[in-house]
Amino acid sequence: MSQDATDWIRLEGVRVIDPFRGQDQEGDVLVGDGTFQEPTLSPRSRVRTMSGRGLWLVPRLTDMHVHFRAPGQEWKEDFQSGSMAAAHGGFSVVATMANTDPVVDSVSLIQWQKAEAQALGLVEVVPIGAVTKGLGGEELAELWTMEQGGAGGFSDDGRPVASSALMRAALSYSSTMRHPIIQHAEDLELSHLGVMHEGDVSGRLGLTGIPLEAESAMVWRDVQLAALTNGRLHIAHISSLGALEALAWAKSRGLKVTAEVAPHHLFFTDARVDSPAYDTATKVNPPLRPDNVRQALLAALKTGLIDAVASDHAPHHADEKDRPYAQAAFGISGLETSLAAMITIGLGEAEMTPLALFERMTRAPHRILGMDYGGVVAGARADFALIDPKARWRVEPAGWYSKGKNSPWMGTELTGRVISTMYGGHWTLQEGEVVRCVQL
Amino acid sequence: MDLISLNDWSDDDLIALLDLASAMKAVIRRPIKKVPTLRGKAVANVFFEASTRTRNSFELAGKYLGADVINFQGSGSSIEKGETLWDTVRTLQAMRLDAVVVRHGASGVPQVMAEHLEVPVINAGDGTHHHPTQGLLDVMTVRERFGHVEGLTVAIVGDVLHSRVARSDIEGFVRLGAKIRLVGPPSLMPSGLESQHVAVYADLKDGLAGVDVIQVLRIQKERQQSGQIPSLREYHDRWGLTQAALHWAQPKVLVLHPGPQNRGVEIDSQVMEDPVHSAILDQVENGVAVRMAVLYRLIGGEGVSA
Numbered sequence: 168m169s170q171d172a173t174d175w176i177r178l179e180g181v182r183v184i185d186p187f188r189g190q191d192q193e194g195d196v197l198v199g200d201g202t203f204q205e206p207t208l209s210p211r212s213r214v215r216t217m218s219g220r221g222l223w224l225v226p227r228l229t230d231m232h233v234h235f236r237a238p239g240q241e242w243k244e245d246f247q248s249g250s251m252a253a254a255h256g257g258f259s260v261v262a263t264m265a266n267t268d269p270v271v272d273s274v275s276l277i278q279w280q281k282a283e284a285q286a287l288g289l290v291e292v293v294p295i296g297a298v299t300k301g302l303g304g305e306e307l308a309e310l311w312t313m314e315q316g317g318a319g320g321f322s323d324d325g326r327p328v329a330s331s332a333l334m335r336a337a338l339s340y341s342s343t344m345r346h347p348i349i350q351h352a353e354d355l356e357l358s359h360l361g362v363m364h365e366g367d368v369s370g371r372l373g374l375t376g377i378p379l380e381a382e383s384a385m386v387w388r389d390v391q392l393a394a395l396t397n398g399r400l401h402i403a404h405i406s407s408l409g410a411l412e413a414l415a416w417a418k419s420r421g422l423k424v425t426a427e428v429a430p431h432h433l434f435f436t437d438a439r440v441d442s443p444a445y446d447t448a449t450k451v452n453p454p455l456r457p458d459n460v461r462q463a464l465l466a467a468l469k470t471g472l473i474d475a476v477a478s479d480h481a482p483h484h485a486d487e488k489d490r491p492y493a494q495a496a497f498g499i500s501g502l503e504t505s506l507a508a509m510i511t512i513g514l515g516e517a518e519m520t521p522l523a524l525f526e527r528m529t530r531a532p533h534r535i536l537g538m539d540y541g542g543v544v545a546g547a548r549a550d551f552a553l554i555d556p557k558a559r560w561r562v563e564p565a566g567w568y569s570k571g572k573n574s575p576w577m578g579t580e581l582t583g584r585v586i587s588t589m590y591g592g593h594w595t596l597q598e599g600e601v602v603r604c605v606q607l
Numbered sequence: 608m609d610l611i612s613l614n615d616w617s618d619d620d621l622i623a624l625l626d627l628a629s630a631m632k633a634v635i636r637r638p639i640k641k642v643p644t645l646r647g648k649a650v651a652n653v654f655f656e657a658s659t660r661t662r663n664s665f666e667l668a669g670k671y672l673g674a675d676v677i678n679f680q681g682s683g684s685s686i687e688k689g690e691t692l693w694d695t696v697r698t699l700q701a702m703r704l705d706a707v708v709v710r711h712g713a714s715g716v717p718q719v720m721a722e723h724l725e726v727p728v729i730n731a732g733d734g735t736h737h738h739p740t741q742g743l744l745d746v747m748t749v750r751e752r753f754g755h756v757e758g759l760t761v762a763i764v765g766d767v768l769h770s771r772v773a774r775s776d777i778e779g780f781v782r783l784g785a786k787i788r789l790v791g792p793p794s795l796m797p798s799g800l801e802s803q804h805v806a807v808y809a810d811l812k813d814g815l816a817g818v819d820v821i822q823v824l825r826i827q828k829e830r831q832q833s834g835q836i837p838s839l840r841e842y843h844d845r846w847g848l849t850q851a852a853l854h855w856a857q858p859k860v861l862v863l864h865p866g867p868q869n870r871g872v873e874i875d876s877q878v879m880e881d882p883v884h885s886a887i888l889d890q891v892e893n894g895v896a897v898r899m900a901v902l903y904r905l906i907g908g909e910g911v912s913a
């Protein structure tokens with residue numbers, strides 16, 4: 168069906184779950200000129216009316232941790248495939264990690280990434296700049312200059328800022344800025360050669376383990392440095408009990424410390440590595456953990472100790488996964504399952520309210536990345552996902568938009584499906600198909 | 608049917624296989640060893656990691672049964688030319704083999720290959736995972752000497768963490784009713800042992816007290832470089848199997864070693880050569896018999912008369 172770009176859209180009887188305003192109620196939503204409008208307004212433009220009965224409208228789903236691989240590793244992903252995957256997943260904002268080739272450690276690359284995304288018009292990309300030049304771990308990158316150019320945070324993700332002195336310097340410097348230092352916490356000596364969680368499954372499979380302490384030891388160091396410097400620290404993909412304790416300690420002291428958790432750490436355990444055995448789709452860093460840790464992470468997300476959910480979308484080419492487990496690439500392609508996985512586990516097992524769950528996927532990442540957004544209010548950019556909360560579907564990565572088909576959810580049945588996504592007043596996804604339009 | 612780890616097989620299958628291996632041993636002790644049971648069958652030895660001993664043992668086992676055995680040296684060839692493992696699998700599939708014997712440095716490769724290949728896959732050792740024919744030959748050697756396995760106490764001494772032999776021995780001996788003790792430095796013990804019905808000892812004297820069998824694992828020099836042990840000398844002083852240490856075990860204790868041995872490090876020469884206690888040469892002979900039994904069982908063939 169053809170749609171005139173100037174048409175206004177009225178959704179009737181949709182359940183609006185808006186964490187930005189803390190409201191969850193059924194009503195009508197009017198969109199025109201790229202923004203939400205007062206529903207009572209009678210516009211001069213033509214209005215297309217759609218029923219939203221039985222659907223949920225969630226404004227501006229945000230994934231604050233994705234790898235779009237460009238520049239330099241376009242065989243894994245690029246801005247087009249990544250943006251389409253984001254739209255398919257219901258997201259209107261994503262933050263892209265800096266571990267590309269070359270590394271995003273300069274303002275020119277920040278601007279190039281933003282321009283790439285803008286030209287596609289499918290999702291807003293907030294580039295994360297590197298903390299250290301070339302991810303070398305030796306000299307700080309030009310954090311302030313990158314922030315001026317649009318960087319939404321700083322991370323050497325893929326590897327930690329290992330040096331305590333440099334981490335202190337980065338956190339200290341970040342206290343003068345609006346955006347956080349995002350740490351991939353991993354003591355590389357403790358995790359050396361490790362390919363999965365260290366425990367009875369790794370012992371049985373004869374795979375080298377990564378102990379929980381490889382993460383928690385560094386998180387404890389980092390929260391102490393956050394206290395020392397009053398810096399902004401965000402803990403990426405938290406996955407250990409000790410790190411949760413460190414996070415609680417930091418928050419009880421009023422430090423500017425936040426954390427995200429990835430859906431796969433909430434959904435799977437290390438037993439999944441053995442079923443089917445040595446499935447490289449399960450290889451991810453930090454690794455899938457035992458069930459007691461998984462449950463603790465889920466509980467911490469529910470209480471709000473963990474602030475946000477982020478997919479750590481890490482697409483790889485099949486050849487990089489079709490290897491012996493020890494030699495396969497780390498990472499899970501997560502953008503196209505994140506929302507449904509969270510509806511399934513967050514609303515199901517954890518019994519969170521939809522408002523609380525979506526807060527972790529909308530408002531929380533905005534707060535962490537220092538971004539402002541009003542929610543579903545007149546004048547705010549019309550970014551939202553329409554979700555069928557009851558739809559059950561089987562994960563088939565072959566049909567995904569992401570180039571990365573590496574998913575431990577393959578063949579799993581999930582609940583909750585994104586029907587349509589709107590970004591800046593334009594449909595980027597309609598009836599499950601990405602709409603490839605260039606934004607005006 | 609494949610042989611990836613001993614737990615793939617039922618208790619009955621394991622016992623039947625050990626009995627069959629004894630029959631095979633009688634065959635190889637004949638002046639003319641060849642029996643034509645696998646004539647016309649082709650077995651590939653695919654070794655991505657060098658191991659002359661195990662490869663020769665499989666090759667002899669196949670040839671004694673009349674099979675054609677071809678050796679693929681994985682490392683240094685196609686794998687390093689960018690061919691993926693699954694390309695190799697497809698190549699093997701196309702060769703219409705009857706069984707594939709795989710040795711690989713990475714845990715899990717034989718298992719994943721078995722899922723892709725229609726013909727039986729036999730694990731000849733994968734990473735730090737399993738080495739089931741070694742486990743079988745160790746069980747066979749003990750069973751031969753004692754007449755049974757049930758009720759015996761077996762101490763496995765050394766670098767259990769990095770040992771595929773230890774994992775297969777644990778499976779084999781536990782399945783047949785023996786008790787397992789693991790003895791060695793805590794830095795070389797895997798995690799999650801609680802779930803495996805084994806007792807762990809750091810002290811050699813405590814660990815060997817009254818045991819019936821001692822399996823001595825090879826200690827690699829790298830363990831010193833990676834900081835897991837201070838030195839080979841200190842390792843020998845604390846965990847090396849000396850004649851004096853043998854006295855802590857029961858008087859008829861049997862000593863095994865999967866080879867190759869570092870004499871003077873994990874085991875002393877006198878212990879290795881002790882005619883009463885050392886079963887190291889029996890292990891080599893039984894290795895061929897066990898591999899004959901495995902090939903026969905997996906590929907099928909005409910009946911064997913012992």
Ligand SMILES: [Zn+2]
Pocket residue numbers: 324325326351403404452453
């Ligand atoms: Zn990371």
